[in-house]
Structure formats: C-alpha cells, structure tokens
Amino acid sequence: MSLIHSTAIVDPKAELDSSVRVGPYTVIGAHVQIGAGTSIGAHAVIEGHTTIGEHNTIFQFASLGAVPQDKKYAGEPTRLIIGNNNTIREFTTFNLGTVTGIGETRVGNDNWIMAYVHLAHDCVVGNHTIFANNASLAGHVTINDWVILGGYSLVHQFCIIGEHAMTAFAAGVHKDVPPYVMAAGYRAEPAGLNTEGLKRRGFSAEQIANIKNVYKILYRQGLPYEEARAQIVALADTAPELAVFKDFFAVSERGVIR
Structure with a gap:
C-alpha cells in the first residue's frame, strides 16, 4: 500500500524514502529530498532545494522551502536543510537561504516548533530548541542549542541567541542574548536565569x-x-x-x- 495519498502531488524528480508518509493535497517539488520515517500532513507545500532528514513530523499546512522574502533574491538555487526528529507544526514557514547570506537556512535535530513560527532566510537553528506559537526570526539569525522562544517572540536580523537562553512571551530581541539568560520585554532586557530549566x-x-x-x-x-x-x-x-x-x-x- 502506498504511503503517499492519491491526491498528493509529488514531482517525479523528488527523492523520498519509501517509508515517508504524505497526506492529502500536499505538494512536493522536484528538488526535495526526504529521509526515512518522516510524516507529512495534509495540504503542506515543500519546495525549493529542500533536504529533510529522518523521523520528522510535519503537520498540515506547513510551507517549507519557499523563496526568501528578500527583494534581492533572483532565483538562485539556495537551500533549506532540516535535520532529524523535529516536530514542525501547522502554518510554519521556513524560507530558503540567499547568496548574500550563507546560502542556506538550517534547522538541526530534536526541535519542537509550534504553529505559525517563521524562519526567514539564512537562519541557523541548533538542536533541542522549543519555539512557541508565532515566534518569528528575521534573516541571518542564529539560535543555539536548547534555546526556548516564548510565544510571539520576535528576533531582529543578525541576532544570536546563546545556548540555553530563553525569551518571555512577546519579547522583542534586538541585540544578542548571552547563553543561559532569560530575555523579556518589547525591547528585550535581561530577566535572570532559567534556573529550573x-x-x-x-x-x-x-x-x-x-x-x-x-x-x-x-x-x-x-x-x-x-x-x-x-x-x-x-x-x-x-x-x-x-x-x-x-x-x-x-x-x-x-x-x-x-
């Protein structure tokens, strides 16, 4: 029995492991590679030069690998690379990289990414992170391992958030956040350490x-x-x-x- 729903549109050039599940009405483009055990829900769109690893769960209506929201982008074959064991919830948007950046957007392993999260071009996300609903990264942002972003957190372009750091609800990160530090406020300020975490x-x-x-x-x-x-x-x-x-x-x- 096929694991690809009959209404899904998968380009013949796409490379999907035989164990990949694809839900109804999902669209997968020609330059997409998806590893073993990954599950993709209904109505998702995965396009561009996108590589997705093993045992990821991608929920309905996700948009992965669309062109960057950058006026300078001129169709270059930049990439989106996603690792293993990630949960990617509904209405997430992960864009390709740009040639004026590092050429790719990268997501590591074991990340929990909730609904409506946006990853702009050339972002780098490490491992074991949690992004609550509507957290958004501008271009060229680096999120290191074990970071937690509170709901509606916004991160300015080129910012770095260090390992084990955390942002509060609706934090506006306009400068770098050192490792372990909690950041809170519209113009985020240090608010202690996530000691319990x-x-x-x-x-x-x-x-x-x-x-x-x-x-x-x-x-x-x-x-x-x-x-x-x-x-x-x-x-x-x-x-x-x-x-x-x-x-x-x-x-x-x-x-x-x-």
Whole structure:
C-alpha cells in the first residue's frame, strides 16, 4: 500500500524514502529530498532545494522551502536543510537561504516548533530548541542549542541567541542574548536565569552557581561591557558549562541585551 495519498502531488524528480508518509493535497517539488520515517500532513507545500532528514513530523499546512522574502533574491538555487526528529507544526514557514547570506537556512535535530513560527532566510537553528506559537526570526539569525522562544517572540536580523537562553512571551530581541539568560520585554532586557530549566537538564548546583556568577559580572556589578566580557572569557576556561560564553563573545557583533 502506498504511503503517499492519491491526491498528493509529488514531482517525479523528488527523492523520498519509501517509508515517508504524505497526506492529502500536499505538494512536493522536484528538488526535495526526504529521509526515512518522516510524516507529512495534509495540504503542506515543500519546495525549493529542500533536504529533510529522518523521523520528522510535519503537520498540515506547513510551507517549507519557499523563496526568501528578500527583494534581492533572483532565483538562485539556495537551500533549506532540516535535520532529524523535529516536530514542525501547522502554518510554519521556513524560507530558503540567499547568496548574500550563507546560502542556506538550517534547522538541526530534536526541535519542537509550534504553529505559525517563521524562519526567514539564512537562519541557523541548533538542536533541542522549543519555539512557541508565532515566534518569528528575521534573516541571518542564529539560535543555539536548547534555546526556548516564548510565544510571539520576535528576533531582529543578525541576532544570536546563546545556548540555553530563553525569551518571555512577546519579547522583542534586538541585540544578542548571552547563553543561559532569560530575555523579556518589547525591547528585550535581561530577566535572570532559567534556573529550573537548567536543573531539569541535569546541571548541578555548582554549575548553576558558576553561571549565576557570570550573570552577576555581566549585569549586576556595573562594569563596562568590554571589561565584563573580558572577565567572563577568562572564566570560560575554568568550567565546561562556561565554555559557551567564549564561543558566544567570539561571534557576537550586535552587542548584548543590557
């Protein structure tokens, strides 16, 4: 029995593993590749040079691989790459990359992406993230592993959100968010640490204390940003959980939320 519904339109050039399920009225384009065990609901559209890995669940009405919302885009064969074990809910929109960016939009593994989420061109999403409903990324945004975006969060183009960071409902992220930091507000400001989340992920009391110390250096001691950053980078070699700060500051160009 075919796992592709009779009303689905799948281009003969598309490459689908024999175990892929495709729901009614879904459209899949010629340059799409989909790995084993992935399930696609009804009325989804997957187009462009899009590669989807294994065991993903893509719900009805998702739009993956459409051309970027960028006036400079001129039809170049840019890509959307999605990893394994992701849940992608209804009405999500993931766009292709651009040649003025990195040429592709990337989503890693084990992400939980809720309804109406938008990923613009050239975004990079890591692993184990949660995007609540209507969270939206502008172009060239980087979301690192274990990040949680609250509902209706908006992230400005070229921003970076560090590992284990979290945004509150309707946060407007206009600068980079350091690892572990909670960001809240229309123009997002630091609002503490997601301590309970870290405990659930297995961080020890000592590790959390080290992270709290970094937060104090950055936000509580009144230090100039460059001085605080230098102190934190020096600490990054003293404990594994702090190493992410060194990597974060090496690539952060917009400055951090203050």
